[in-house]
Amino acid sequence: MNHIFYSDGNAKKIAWIIQTNDSIVDQSREHAQIYKNKITDLQSKYVALHIGLFWGIGVFKIKNEDVVKIKLDEKTMINQLNADLQIEDEFIANRIKFIKQLTTQRKLKIEFEQIQQKDNLANKILEAKELKTKNG
Numbered sequence: 001m002n003h004i005f006y007s008d009g010n011a012k013k014i015a016w017i018i019q020t021n022d023s024i025v026d027q028s029r030e031h032a033q034i035y036k037n038k039i040t041d042l043q044s045k046y047v048a049l050h051i052g053l054f055w056g057i058g059v060f061k062i063k064n065e066d067v068v069k070i071k072l073d074e075k076t077m078i079n080q081l082n083a084d085l086q087i088e089d090e091f092i093a094n095r096i097k098f099i100k101q102l103t104t105q106r107k108l109k110i111e112f113e114q115i116q117q118k119d120n121l122a123n124k125i126l127e128a129k130e131l132k133t134k135n136g
Contacts (some may be wrong), residue, residue, distance in 0.1 A: 002067045005104040007052045008122035009044030013035045016052030018061050027052070027063060028125050041089065045074060046095035047096040048122065053102050067109040081112060 007016040015028035035047065037068055045123065047071070056062035078089060080096060087093040103110050115122055 001063060003056070003062055005052065005056070005067065005070045006120055007045065007048040007067050007070075008038055008073070008120055008126050009046075009048035010041050010126060011039065011044065012065040012125075013126055014044060014048035014051060015029070016055070017121045017125065018052070018056050018123065020061065025053060026122070026123060042076065043089070043091050043095075045072075046092050049077075050095050050098050050102075053099065057102065057106060062108070065107045067111070067112045068103075069113060069122065071113045071115045073115050073120045073123065075114055078112045078114055089101070098122040099106055 001020060004019040005016065006019075007014070009015070009031075010029075013027065013028055013030050017024060017026040029051070031039070031044070033049070036045070048056070049072075053062065053068075062068060079085065080092070081099070087096065102108070
């Protein structure tokens with residue numbers, strides 16, 4: 001099965017969307033206290049990717065050997081995930097390790113595509129939830 005996966009995060013929250021055929025599921029979560037307002041936006045984006053993939057597998061949305069096209073708005077992430085670069089940020093290095101473990105264990109076929117932030121559907125969820133929280 002083929003999926004399109006979007007994820008995003010900021011200092012307070014993470015969000016992800018999984019599109020499969022005519023089905024779309026989206027999730028957002030506040031960061032656990034150990035991360036909330038303590039990690040960078042880039043670190044948060046890695047948390048969103050890791051947790052979103054883990055969640056998708058856990059609810060059987062993403063199954064073994066599926067194709068997952070991951071759309072990211074950070075070129076840095078694509079470069080780091082596609083190559084065995086030396087990464088100075090231990091937090092990010094650990095998230096990459098966990099993401100690669102998940103994809104290897106489940107034999108997922110991963111494709112990365114760079115998108116603009118305005119095209120990141122998960123970002124729209126974060127923005128909408130932030131506005132609702134501030135205004136509601």
